[in-house]
Amino acid sequence: MKSTKTVVAIILIIASIAVAIIFIIVASKQPLTQLEIVSLQVFILFLGLLGSFIFGRQSAINAAREIIKPHARSAFRRVLSLYQSLSRLASTIDHAKSSNSNSMEEKAVLDKLQAIVTEQIATADDALEDWRDIVPDDVDELRKKLGDKGKKEVQR
Helix, strand or coil: CCCHHHHHHHHHHHHHHHHHHHHHHHHHHCCCCHHHHHHHHHHHHHHHHHHHHHHHHHHHHHHHHHHHHHHHHHHHHHHHHHHHHHHHHHHHHHHHHHCCCCCHHHHHHHHHHHHHHHHHHHHHHHHHHHHHHCCHHHHHHHHHHHHHHHHHHHHC
């Protein structure tokens, strides 16, 4: 799916070509004044340059994303690994808290650990969301895999 800016750029470039064709047709049928010639050429130049600038900028952004994407995927996998590790740690803490053999002091320590891990999971979740700009497909795939499980872990 093309972005709106790319579509606008293509429309501007096509409009500049259309105006140039109309200019040629009109100029071949009747002589134009110098002011008309200059005005039409400036208009054609403006449309073409604006369309080319917008299109070039979008192309550069897309090319940069494609260059960065392989490196981003490996870094994204590392963040994902940390996120999953924190999730396992949170599950282990929950399991330890649910056993009745813990003293009050041990439960207090487990509560502190759970608060720290929950905060780290929220940070990892934010980091994964930051990756959406570079590798949106991978982030969406991860969200589908985690589903409600990921949401429950962050809410702890």
